[in-house]
Amino acid sequence: MQQKTTDELITQEMLLKIPYRWAAGEYVGEFLRELRHSGRIYANKCPKCGRFRCPPAPVCSRCHTRMEEREKWVEVGPRGTLLAFFVAEQSFLVPTTGDMLEIPFSVGVIWPDGAPVALWHKLEETNPDKIKVGMRVEAVFKPEEQRQANIFDILYFKTV
Amino acid sequence: MKKMGQETANKEPIVTPGWIIMPYRYSVGALASKFFVELRDNKRIIGVRCSECNRVIVPPRSVCNKCFRKLHECVELDCKGTLLTYTIVHYTPSCEWLKPPFAYGIIQLDGADTGFTHVLGEVDLDNIRIGMRVEAMFKDKRQGNILDIQYFRPLAGSL
Amino acid sequence: MPQRVAIVGIGQTRHTSRRPDVNDGELINEAVSAALADAQLTMKDIETVIIGNMEFFEGHHLNDAMLVDYTGARGKSGFKMNTGGTVGTMNVISGWYNVASGLFDTCLVIGWEKHDEAPTTSCITTITDPAIDRPYAVGALSGLAIISMNYMTRTGCKVEHAAMVRAQASENASRNPNAHVRDRLSVEDILKARMVVYPLNLYFLCPTSVGACATVLASEVKANKITKKPVWIKDHVTVHSDYSGALFTFPGETRETSHMVAGRKLFQRNHITKPIREIQVFEMYDPCAFVQMSWLEDFGICGEGEGWRLVEKGVTAREGEFPVCPSGGVLCTNAIGDSGTLRVAEAALQIRGDAGEHQVTRDVKTALASGYGGSYWTDLLLLSKTLD
Numbered sequence: 001m002q003q004k005t006t007d008e009l010i011t012q013e014m015l016l017k018i019p020y021r022w023a024a025g026e027y028v029g030e031f032l033r034e035l036r037h038s039g040r041i042y043a044n045k046c047p048k049c050g051r052f053r054c055p056p057a058p059v060c061s062r063c064h065t066r067m068e069e070r071e072k073w074v075e076v077g078p079r080g081t082l083l084a085f086f087v088a089e090q091s092f093l094v095p096t097t098g099d100m101l102e103i104p105f106s107v108g109v110i111w112p113d114g115a116p117v118a119l120w121h122k123l124e125e126t127n128p129d130k131i132k133v134g135m136r137v138e139a140v141f142k143p144e145e146q147r148q149a150n151i152f153d154i155l156y157f158k159t160v
Numbered sequence: 161m162k163k164m165g166q167e168t169a170n171k172e173p174i175v176t177p178g179w180i181i182m183p184y185r186y187s188v189g190a191l192a193s194k195f196f197v198e199l200r201d202n203k204r205i206i207g208v209r210c211s212e213c214n215r216v217i218v219p220p221r222s223v224c225n226k227c228f229r230k231l232h233e234c235v236e237l238d239c240k241g242t243l244l245t246y247t248i249v250h251y252t253p254s255c256e257w258l259k260p261p262f263a264y265g266i267i268q269l270d271g272a273d274t275g276f277t278h279v280l281g282e283v284d285l286d287n288i289r290i291g292m293r294v295e296a297m298f299k300d301k302r303q304g305n306i307l308d309i310q311y312f313r314p315l316a317g318s319l
Numbered sequence: 320m321p322q323r324v325a326i327v328g329i330g331q332t333r334h335t336s337r338r339p340d341v342n343d344g345e346l347i348n349e350a351v352s353a354a355l356a357d358a359q360l361t362m363k364d365i366e367t368v369i370i371g372n373m374e375f376f377e378g379h380h381l382n383d384a385m386l387v388d389y390t391g392a393r394g395k396s397g398f399k400m401n402t403g404g405t406v407g408t409m410n411v412i413s414g415w416y417n418v419a420s421g422l423f424d425t426c427l428v429i430g431w432e433k434h435d436e437a438p439t440t441s442c443i444t445t446i447t448d449p450a451i452d453r454p455y456a457v458g459a460l461s462g463l464a465i466i467s468m469n470y471m472t473r474t475g476c477k478v479e480h481a482a483m484v485r486a487q488a489s490e491n492a493s494r495n496p497n498a499h500v501r502d503r504l505s506v507e508d509i510l511k512a513r514m515v516v517y518p519l520n521l522y523f524l525c526p527t528s529v530g531a532c533a534t535v536l537a538s539e540v541k542a543n544k545i546t547k548k549p550v551w552i553k554d555h556v557t558v559h560s561d562y563s564g565a566l567f568t569f570p571g572e573t574r575e576t577s578h579m580v581a582g583r584k585l586f587q588r589n590h591i592t593k594p595i596r597e598i599q600v601f602e603m604y605d606p607c608a609f610v611q612m613s614w615l616e617d618f619g620i621c622g623e624g625e626g627w628r629l630v631e632k633g634v635t636a637r638e639g640e641f642p643v644c645p646s647g648g649v650l651c652t653n654a655i656g657d658s659g660t661l662r663v664a665e666a667a668l669q670i671r672g673d674a675g676e677h678q679v680t681r682d683v684k685t686a687l688a689s690g691y692g693g694s695y696w697t698d699l700l701l702l703s704k705t706l707d
Binding site for chain 1: 161162163164165166167168171173174175176177178179180181182183184185186187188189190192193196197304305
């Protein structure tokens with residue numbers, strides 16, 4: 001057959017849409033239960049080297065000691081200090097929903113009072129000129145009856 | 161002190177349902193574009209010849225998997241072939257588009273040296289035979305993808 | 320004792336935003352053909368093949384099987400790497416293990432990515448913990464924004480310094496025919512770019528590119544027979560972070576990032592006390608203008624707070640005393656799976672004196688290459704012209 005040149009380049013479009021079910025596990029599960037049940041944020045502490053983890057973790061990644069004691073859980077927050085932040089001003093596809101990210105979308109890295117840990121969460125303020133590293137913020141929870149033991153039980157952190 | 165296992169033993173595990181939703185665009189490449197354009201526009205199947213190995217590969221690939229040479233020589237193939245093997249699917253995975261039970265198999269098109277995977281149609285699922293002669297049936301509305309061939313059906317007289 | 324391993328062949332494709340004319344395998348085959356040609360070898364001479372990219376980025380899971388025709392791996396040993404931004408350097412390190420073990424004398428290493436096939440930032444978001452962080456991540460951009468903001472807070476670095484880094488990268492890329500974004504940019508152009516994820520504007524971030532890079536590794540026994548200019552992989556270090564501490568040091572803790580540990584280990588082991596004087600080039604994995612400065616400090620090239628000062632003084636320019644990313648780096652070209660392999664390849668080209676117009680002006684005897692990514696570990700490699 002005579003070789004024909006074709007200028008047309010075919011690109012095929014497809015959509016990957018896969019449902020998942022992720023087990024939070026024993027420690028993160030308990031952390032989420034506490035968000036729902038008591039409206040409190042918890043960290044746990046390594047009994048050997050004293051390093052904190054939030055959400056709580058089963059083993060200290062610094063000294064490899066088990067952190068099994070439930071009573072050693074420490075409440076942190078609801079207030080904290082902002083260590084860093086970003087504000088998305090360009091929208092991107094959100095893979096968990098297939099929708100485009102609503103912008104501006106601002107997220108802070110927050111040091112909650114009570115333990116040297118860092119939590120990522122949404123900030124209420126989206127104007128970068130009004131957000132300062134070092135400013136004080138506070139977690140705003142959903143009303144108890146709306147909480148579902150997921151990270152959205154905290155709606156966002158507001159500027160204090 | 162109460163350990164975590166004791167604390168959480170009777171509590172309901174927390175499971176987060178979610179999705180991964182991602183659109184993709186797959187560029188088939190210049191050579192495979194010829195293959196898909198021929199399916200769509202002319203209801204023709206083309207392969208590519210490796211003159212070194214004296215083999216015809218379909219669907220066409222631009223590198224020979226045996227001798228690693230680059231391949232350019234396109235060859236028109238018949239739409240008929242021989243069924244090499246097959247299976248019948250009885251369940252519905254979440255991404256499947258066909259209703260079970262359905263059959264698909266690997267077909268050696270006349271003139272080709274490789275297998276061509278596709279769905280079998282207009283066929284009695286209890287009477288499929290390896291070695292059966294089959295022919296490609298094209299859709300009326302084609303888009304330049306492998307499903308422009310709707311299925312392979314047994315050639316008349318081959319059942 | 321491990322066998323000593325050299326890079327004896329290098330090939331890369333041009334890098335660009337879209338390549339609708341090739342599928343994944345054909346793209347890879349361009350780099351493979353170029354590397355084999357550079358080494359003057361054929362696929363028959365290759366004993367094992369290592370290939371890596373970012374899983375999922377092209378919409379195929381376990382794509383190495385469908386790529387076997389194009390990589391030449393059929394019938395051979397080897398495996399697929401899949402380690403995020405580090406995959407490029409891990410490809411090379413994995414190849415090193417294959418040859419250093421004494422089991423193989425030649426290894427083909429391939430890094431590649433075809434970013435025009437999927438929404439990259441969305442894919443990267445899926446590396447995060449689905450229960451806790453995923454809703455608050457914007458791909459790699461959010462992590463880079465946090466690191467950048469923290470760097471400015473800690474050291475007094477200004478956005479103008481990041482703009483200088485980017486301007487310098489653009490000058491280098493303009494001399495590299497295989498780089499992706501090659502426009503020469505001024506500091507003013509860069510500062511005016513639109514904001515993507517504050518504080519990172521478009522030019523502070525790397526592009527998403529389509530490209531592939533392949534290198535041929537050989538044992539000492541074979542290397543000197545294959546080429547007159549082997550580049551020796553003298554040493555390499557891989558160091559992991561924990562997920563929660565990867566991007567951020569907890570308050571009250573002493574900073575100890577994986578980059579810091581990697582630099583310390585590699586330099587101590589090789590008796591390098593002043594890397595800025597003893598090493599001539601650094602092809603750093605720099606996905607963002609701020610991190611280039613921060614990571615010069617973390618790797619131990621300079622002290623804390625001095626990274627941006629080095630840039631200000633022109634030390635890291637192509638003609639400077641310690642050139643960083645003379646190829647333009649990841650800031651100008653980022654096909655993620657290929658980026659780390661390309662850092663090693665570009666550092667090797669500098670040692671060989673084959674980098675053309677983007678060759679540094681100093682004579683290069685040793686070079687560094689690094690990798691980092693969402694796998695949260697650091698790879699650092701030391702390349703050398705000679706075996707001693």
